Amino acid sequence: MQDCSFTAEYQEHSFSFWNPATRTKSEALLSFRNYAKEKNNCKFAFGYDNSTDTYKMVLLCLKRDGELIATTVKVFTLGDNVWRDIDCFPVELVYHRSLMFARDKVYLNNSINWVVRHRYYCHLKNLTVEKFVIISLDMRTETYTQLLLPRCCDEELTGAATLSVLMDCLCLSYDFNKTHFVIWQMKEFGVEESWTQLIKISFPILLKDFKSQEFNNDSLFLCPRLMPLCFSKDGDTLIFAINLLDQAILYNLKNNRATRIKSTNKIWWSAAKGYVESLVSTS
Template identity: 50%
Template sequence: MQMKCVCRSWKTLISDPFFIKLHLKKQSTRNTTHFALLHRDKFHSSLSVVSIPVSHLRECRSLPIAHSNYPYYQLGSKFSCTIVGSCNGLICLQSYDSLYLWNPATRTQSQPLCSYHKPLYKYWVAFGYDNSTDTYKVVVLSFKIEFNRIEDNQVSPTVRVLTFGDNIWKDIQSFPVVILNGLTCSNEQSGVYLNNSVNWLVRCPYYCHLKNVTIKRFVIISLDLGTETYTQFLLPRCWEAPKPLSHSTSLCVLMDCLCFSYNFEKSNFDLWQMKKFGVEESWTQFLKIRNLNLQVRIYGINDFRLTPLCLYEDGDILIFAINCREEAIYYDWRNNRVMRIINTKKMFYTAKGYSESLVSTC
């Protein structure tokens, strides 16, 4: 961005769409370098989104980082704001009834992209890039919940897609499987973007294929943003537990691999990587950690989940967020070293990782 100020020809070059795509291609070979996360003001009445380099995360442990020192975007009321997702250096934000795109690297943001009327019932949201049309899309899955029904009733979501630029919502084919309502329909279930698709971890109303295991089966549903068709992936074949894991499961992307993680009875954390996207046989157990090693001791909290945010320093450092606390864990898994990062104003469990780009928000 400083180089754009050197002369007019450099500014023109750096703003050229071909240069921007070339820069993005170079950046795509890097891992997550920044976090976008929600930040409370001193009165806890409103929220902003602040971008922090992963390399600066250690500073949060010992001194308060003023968000004015970093790129930030003011959202407003804390009851109406969320980070939908990140893709190609763009952060998709939802504030009140509008959606925005924000590029922290260029300090630019879009105008409100649409009138976004949230469903009256539960919903999941995802953000991603369709490389077949060079467009960005938001996908919303809405679940109509009838409160008089038991938790394990089956529901089929309504699926709507918005293509930025068109600003028109359209309905597409619903999920290829019927899923269970209840705890699995949390608004925290944002889809994760990878390989031109958005992916959700869902709990289906049929049983695991493993002998003598009677838990409800989790599957991954992948929506291709180009064809707007679905694919189903099974979880690792050797994963089994004596009961449903509900909130303790998580789906994320680490170092360009789709990853599945879970906590078992608040004692162990397991992380699996799908080495080749879409190939179920490529599931590999990456880590198995005792929560005691992470210095995590939480009692009496049912909704407990460790969420991996990124792998850092060539995969040697795994950074977690704890969903029920405003803190992160900086874990050197090779040397079994832990650093707790606590900051009462920064909501680490909302963090979305990204690498900087020059992509336009228009």
């Protein structure tokens, strides 16, 4: 659980660790100050080190310098209660709107994974899958691995690629040419050859119940932005979050039909995360 307070000089982020399974919550025992003069954009990630049964927080500080982004990475281990500097990302990043705003990280297989645009392709104007790379941070060793995205095509992306976890597999999704939404699945984590195209759905089917003007008040994305959340147990239905408050999409793979669903709970579906029960203490 995160809280944030503001002064003219800095933002102070504080956290508590909450375990719904044990109904326990730690005190607000860690904080980080982001000073305005440093002009950093801070992104936080939560993970679990199964080698020590320990929760960890990862802080990624992004500082834009023209088209390039400098990174600083810190780790907080529950029990140590201090922020530690670790190596920064192993690639230089190029600024892309989604890198600063989108939920581009997932936890899987004892690692936190980000999809980022790297400098090697920054001179190319059109945005294709090959211009992104997945950076995987191992929670045990606190070292990085780079994973390539599917290399089977040169499809042009309308927005950035997004990561999710579906059926316990790392998945990559993106908007192809404003006509289709595509999901790739890495069937064996860390094995680039195991990428398999899972779904390719036309937008007229997914968004048949929506009108374009509904997205005009979205300050970050002025168009529909989809995020796959989870499959049903039988694998027939996929839930998509969308960048509209209290709304999501149910897509049935068997009949290729999508249904718009609304909630009155005032929640952002796009902020939803997968939860695995654990009895590890948060104190």
